Amino acid sequence: MKEHIQALLEQTVSTLKQQGKLPAELEPRIQVDRTKDKAHGDLATNLALLLAKPAGQNPRALAQLLVDNLPASELVAKTELAGPGFINFFLDSAWLARQIDAMVADERANVPAAEQPQTVVVDYSAPNVAKEMHVGHLRSTIIGDAVVRTLEFLGHKVIRANHIGDWGTQFGMLIAYLEKLEQENPDVLSSGLSDLEQFYRESKQQYDADPDFAERARNYVVKLQGGDAYCLNMWQKLVDITLQHNQAVYDRLGVSLTPANVMGESMYNPMLNDIVADLQQQGLAVEDEGALVVYLDEYKNKDGDPMGVIVRKKDGGFLYTTTDIACAKYRYEQLGADRALYFIDSRQHQHLMQAWTIVRKAGYIPDTMSLEHHAFGMMLGKDGRPFKTRSGGTIKLVNLLDEAEERATALLEQKQTDLSAEEKAQVAKRVAMAAVKYADLSKSRTTDYIFDWDNMLSFEGNTAPYLQYAYTRVQSIFRKAGVSADALSGSVAIEAPAEEALAQKLVQFNDTVKSVADKGMPHLLCLYLYELSGAFMSFYEACPINKEGVSAEARASRLRLCAATAKVLQQGLSLLGIDTLERM
Numbered sequence: 001m002k003e004h005i006q007a008l009l010e011q012t013v014s015t016l017k018q019q020g021k022l023p024a025e026l027e028p029r030i031q032v033d034r035t036k037d038k039a040h041g042d043l044a045t046n047l048a049l050l051l052a053k054p055a056g057q058n059p060r061a062l063a064q065l066l067v068d069n070l071p072a073s074e075l076v077a078k079t080e081l082a083g084p085g086f087i088n089f090f091l092d093s094a095w096l097a098r099q100i101d102a103m104v105a106d107e108r109a110n111v112p113a114a115e116q117p118q119t120v121v122v123d124y125s126a127p128n129v130a131k132e133m134h135v136g137h138l139r140s141t142i143i144g145d146a147v148v149r150t151l152e153f154l155g156h157k158v159i160r161a162n163h164i165g166d167w168g169t170q171f172g173m174l175i176a177y178l179e180k181l182e183q184e185n186p187d188v189l190s191s192g193l194s195d196l197e198q199f200y201r202e203s204k205q206q207y208d209a210d211p212d213f214a215e216r217a218r219n220y221v222v223k224l225q226g227g228d229a230y231c232l233n234m235w236q237k238l239v240d241i242t243l244q245h246n247q248a249v250y251d252r253l254g255v256s257l258t259p260a261n262v263m264g265e266s267m268y269n270p271m272l273n274d275i276v277a278d279l280q281q282q283g284l285a286v287e288d289e290g291a292l293v294v295y296l297d298e299y300k301n302k303d304g305d306p307m308g309v310i311v312r313k314k315d316g317g318f319l320y321t322t323t324d325i326a327c328a329k330y331r332y333e334q335l336g337a338d339r340a341l342y343f344i345d346s347r348q349h350q351h352l353m354q355a356w357t358i359v360r361k362a363g364y365i366p367d368t369m370s371l372e373h374h375a376f377g378m379m380l381g382k383d384g385r386p387f388k389t390r391s392g393g394t395i396k397l398v399n400l401l402d403e404a405e406e407r408a409t410a411l412l413e414q415k416q417t418d419l420s421a422e423e424k425a426q427v428a429k430r431v432a433m434a435a436v437k438y439a440d441l442s443k444s445r446t447t448d449y450i451f452d453w454d455n456m457l458s459f460e461g462n463t464a465p466y467l468q469y470a471y472t473r474v475q476s477i478f479r480k481a482g483v484s485a486d487a488l489s490g491s492v493a494i495e496a497p498a499e500e501a502l503a504q505k506l507v508q509f510n511d512t513v514k515s516v517a518d519k520g521m522p523h524l525l526c527l528y529l530y531e532l533s534g535a536f537m538s539f540y541e542a543c544p545i546n547k548e549g550v551s552a553e554a555r556a557s558r559l560r561l562c563a564a565t566a567k568v569l570q571q572g573l574s575l576l577g578i579d580t581l582e583r584m
């Protein structure tokens with residue numbers, strides 16, 4: 001709708017330019033916003049205020065000129081001037097009713113697929129080998145997956161890229177330690193290694209304490225990098241066992257990643273020599289005390305000198321940045337990406353900017369492809385400090401999910417339901433995973449996020465249980481009415497203000513989904529669904545359905561509004577990776 005009004009205004013501006021009533025060089029950014037107060041219509045624009053100065057005209061007179069030249073549209077019932085020169089648009093309720101009828105009939109809930117589908121690489125989750133996934137990876141995984149689902153729903157070709165940390169000097173030590181464990185127990189991998197953190201810790205201890213071991217470890221690094229079969233085999237075992245651990249977490253959370261989506265650091269390793277040689281040939285990388293360094297004017301160090309980014313160390317080794325240069329290049333050249341979205345915590349921002357500045361300077365990626373860091377803040381405990389166990393360790397994801405299930409089970413125990421014990425257990429699991437995911441998704445990702453069990457499991461406020469409950473409410477209306485949501489008769493007629501408010505909210509779904517895809521911000525969809533549920537609850541209070549005295553037409557119309565609500569809630573939650581329940 002916003003887009004439609006925007007297009008109308010664009011047309012108006014270009015007509016006025018042709019007629020010489022506006023300066024030809026004006027290229028205004030036309031903004032249309034939802035009004036806060038219904039008395040001011042549904043949508044409004046400040047276009048006249050924006051143009052008044054450059055056009056040398058009085059804003060109100062200009063607003064009038066725009067309104068007079070606005071092309072006719074079935075959406076707009078009337079327009080009004082307000083204040084110093086705002087234009088308010090009142091939408092037509094007959095049009096609105098037709099939209100809801102279309103929504104009930106359309107399996108995509110009136111969200112058209114993108115006209116120009118893009119190839120989009122989404123870099124998310126990306127835990128490290130021989131380390132347990134921890135809460136820090138949770139944010140990237142959950143937020144990235146919601147954006148992936150949304151992009152796919154819009155018809156884009158999405159390539160999920162799980163950029164796991166599977167390369168580096170630590171592997172010498174890890175291989176040597178795995179070797180030691182296997183010598184003690186050949187079956188150690190199949191029977192155990194349940195605790196990767198512990199494995200990592202122990203191998204580090206061994207490395208620090210035992211010079212022979214350390215010597216062997218260093219030797220293995222060199223061999224691994226040289227492609228030695230034994231070392232590669234040991235390395236592969238470590239990768240595989242880690243992927244198994246991760247996959248269990250993904251499956252439990254309903255995250256759409258599979259082992260096929262792994263494109264780890266090691267994948268880019270064979271490309272690094274050529275890239276570094278090319279950077280050097282282009283004169284971008286220069287030798288400095290044995291290392292190869294790219295100096296970037298864009299980034300200054302403490303002394304105000306261009307910052308040096310090392311792309312190859314003195315010992316010939318490559319770094320995280322070199323890998324990300326190769327990675328971006330690969331995503332353009334080999335994957336044909338139009339966009340690459342990176343869901344990585346904000347502390348890595350400078351790292352990415354440096355890698356990408358080099359990528360652009362070297363001409364590896366044209367301006368037409370966008371590289372986007374969708375950064376997020378840290379996960380904090382209720383005390384505002386980094387989220388840790390009581391003893392200060394990192395919280396393992398598995399333990400966190402267990403606790404969520406325990407808490408959800410206890411919570412549902414207190415509720416009066418007619419569910420069997422088995423159904424209850426199922427519901428508890430789904431509510432638990434939904435709550436953990438939604439708590440993260442619903443906050444603007446750029447800020448730090450406070451993890452709070454009580455909030456996320458509440459049935460009130462912007463939470464998963466509240467939305468899941470709203471959905472079951474709609475389903476129970478259909479059960480009571482004895483009809484099925486996909487076999488409804490009649491048509492929508494909007495009369496009561498609560499019906500209009502609900503319908504207005506419903507038709508905003510399309511715009512909301514699009515902005516999640518554009519901005520990589522799922523919290524916009526969460527907020528929208530929360531507001532939609534609120535509009536539904538008010539509607540349900542004000543407009544009875546299964547009561548005596550309600551006319552057949554009104555009942556049919558209201559049931560259609562319910563059906564559209566259920567459809568949007570279900571579709572919206574599924575884009576967030578959250579299950580709906582028929583009852584709870």
Ligand code: ARG
Nearest residue numbers: 123126127128163164165344
């Ligand atoms: N493995 C990294 C970490 O745990 C994240 C990788 C993100 N992706 C990238 N292309 N750098 O911090």
